[in-house]
Amino acid sequence: MADLNDEIAAYERMQAKLEAEHMGKWVLVHNGSLIDLYNSFEAAAEDAVKRFGRGPYLIRQIGAPPVTLPASVMYVPQHGHG
Numbered sequence: 001m002a003d004l005n006d007e008i009a010a011y012e013r014m015q016a017k018l019e020a021e022h023m024g025k026w027v028l029v030h031n032g033s034l035i036d037l038y039n040s041f042e043a044a045a046e047d048a049v050k051r052f053g054r055g056p057y058l059i060r061q062i063g064a065p066p067v068t069l070p071a072s073v074m075y076v077p078q079h080g081h082g
Contacts, residue, residue: 006032007058008066015062023063030057037062 010032018027026044028035030052038044044059
């Protein structure tokens with residue numbers, strides 16, 4: 001199974017092409033492959049959790065600098081409770 005460093009390396013291999021064609025979109029990378037492009041982090045995260053559970057996978061905004069989050073931060077979908 002890939003780890004996050006493998007996902008980052010895969011993204012970096014695709015980065016120039018993605019920035020030329022999809023600047024500002026959000027990308028999901030899993031097992032070294034581009035899974036899909038999204039219009040928001042929330043859409044990417046929801047699909048990633050649905051497809052791959054806890055990961056690892058990489059979600060990054062194309063063209064944005066890398067953001068490092070602590071391992072304890074995890075996306076929790078909001079389903080309009082309340």
